[in-house]
Amino acid sequence: MRYSVVTFGCRVNQADSLGFEEDLLACGAVSAPPEQADLVVVNTCSVTATADQGARQTIRRIARDNPAARIVVTGCYATRRPDEVGELPNVVRVIRNDDKPRLIPLIVTDQAIVSTAERFGEGDGSCGALLEPGMAGRTAFTLRVQTGCAERCSYCIIPSTRGRPRSVAIDAVLAEVDRVAAAGFAEIALTGVHLGSYGRELAPRSSLVELLRALASRGSRSVPLPPEVLFRISSLEPMDCSLDVVDLVAEGRAFAPHFHLPLQHASNRVLAAMQRPYTIEYYASLVNDIRTRMPHASIGSDVIVGFPGETDEDFDQLASYLEGSPLTHVHVFPYSDRPGTTATAMSGKVPGPVVRERGRRVREVAAGLATRFRQSQVGTVRPGLTLEDGSTVITDNYLKLRISPGRTRNERVRVRIASQHDGEVLCG
Numbered sequence: 106m107r108y109s110v111v112t113f114g115c116r117v118n119q120a121d122s123l124g125f126e127e128d129l130l131a132c133g134a135v136s137a138p139p140e141q142a143d144l145v146v147v148n149t150c151s152v153t154a155t156a157d158q159g160a161r162q163t164i165r166r167i168a169r170d171n172p173a174a175r176i177v178v179t180g181c182y183a184t185r186r187p188d189e190v191g192e193l194p195n196v197v198r199v200i201r202n203d204d205k206p207r208l209i210p211l212i213v214t215d216q217a218i219v220s221t222a223e224r225f226g227e228g229d230g231s232c233g234a235l236l237e238p239g240m241a242g243r244t245a246f247t248l249r250v251q252t253g254c255a256e257r258c259s260y261c262i263i264p265s266t267r268g269r270p271r272s273v274a275i276d277a278v279l280a281e282v283d284r285v286a287a288a289g290f291a292e293i294a295l296t297g298v299h300l301g302s303y304g305r306e307l308a309p310r311s312s313l314v315e316l317l318r319a320l321a322s323r324g325s326r327s328v329p330l331p332p333e334v335l336f337r338i339s340s341l342e343p344m345d346c347s348l349d350v351v352d353l354v355a356e357g358r359a360f361a362p363h364f365h366l367p368l369q370h371a372s373n374r375v376l377a378a379m380q381r382p383y384t385i386e387y388y389a390s391l392v393n394d395i396r397t398r399m400p401h402a403s404i405g406s407d408v409i410v411g412f413p414g415e416t417d418e419d420f421d422q423l424a425s426y427l428e429g430s431p432l433t434h435v436h437v438f439p440y441s442d443r444p445g446t447t448a449t450a451m452s453g454k455v456p457g458p459v460v461r462e463r464g465r466r467v468r469e470v471a472a473g474l475a476t477r478f479r480q481s482q483v484g485t486v487r488p489g490l491t492l493e494d495g496s497t498v499i500t501d502n503y504l505k506l507r508i509s510p511g512r513t514r515n516e517r518v519r520v521r522i523a524s525q526h527d528g529e530v531l532c533g
């Protein structure tokens with residue numbers, strides 16, 4: 106059986122899809138492009154209306170280009186609107202997020218999707234054998250340690266599609282890290298829907314800091330982690346980025362000097378309307394502290410433009426804060442009305458052309474921040490990991506650079522940053 110997994114959205118979805126790939130390979134299935142696959146799993150996102158539309162267009166295109174394909178749809182859009190998704194062409198099954206852990210068994214035991222003849226080629230069902238850097242095109246492994254969210258950000262639909270917070274127990278995380286490291290992965294990205302709430306619902310209660318400390322204490326573990334394994338903490342809500350987290354990263358041993366702290370807005374009036382539990386003063390002091398302690402750290406963020414009620418003055422506050430901030434890259438999202446959120450009922454919707462213009466201006470500021478940071482790193486030397494065919498490297502502080510050919514994927518190197526986009530490998 107030839108399969109394809111198409112993934113939209115966040116790192117949590119990427120981690121889920123990596124799991125699907127591994128399970129399918131273990132069942133003896135063979136990876137193929139969507140146009141040639143017998144089975145296509147589409148893992149959707151629903152954070153914006155555009156994400157929903159992207160999934161619909163992709164499913165229609167696959168059905169048109171590969172009429173024999175059986176399409177199984179999962180993810181946040183499938184969870185939010187199973188009815189709508191189920192009506193799309195070639196969709197044979199819609200599986201909610203909660204059922205993702207058993208998605209592959211559900212598929213391979215469903216006669217309507219996988220006939221007996223197609224089931225089990227050479228694969229013996231044992232996972233793990235097939236896990237290696239480069240699988241699904243990924244050099245780093247994305248490890249989901251948490252899912253779900255109990256926050257109530259007024260624009261966000263995710264709590265209703267991902268459910269209540271659930272964390273993977275520390276021992277299980279450590280066991281998975283061992284498995285992944287043994288498979289040769291040199292970088293592991295830790296991710297969750299609300300990563301900062303890690304462990305709060307566990308009994309006994311735990312915390313993200315406790316997990317990070319367990320990962321950092323590689324030396325005292327029964328199976329010491331290879332020294333080259335680096336952890337990257339993915340998106341972390343600002344209110345959860347405590348001094349302990351910053352300290353652990355600043356130690357510089359286990360965690361990449363790379364933060365992603367979604368700000369969303371810089372006007373306290375808008376932050377309150379978004380129900381974000383912090384102020385711009387809190388955020389500014391957090392990122393300034395990180396910058397002071399780690400001048401080389403990458404500090405990314407997300408912002409929303411055009412939130413209901415956003416005035417010119419609010420927007421100017423956002424643009425001017427970003428301009429003078431120590432941030433290094435910013436993802437810009439135009440506000441998207443999500444049915445079922447509190448924001449959707451708010452008055453003062455910002456006209457489309459104004460939203461687009463504000464988005465353009467913030468992207469301009471963001472481009473300037475990225476250039477400024479890259480320029481500031483020229484001449485410095487950083488640890489890096491080679492990607493793809495070995496001709497690019499990602500540094501620990503999240504700079505992607507071109508390097509001379511001749512290396513392979515997944516090599517740990519030391520690289521001198523020669524220019525904004527080029528690096529010189531000093532040693533492997």
Ligand code: SF4
Pocket residue numbers: 254255256257258261262263264298299342
């Ligand atoms: S923290 Fe807020 S933005 Fe993030 S998933 Fe939860 S509700 Fe959505």
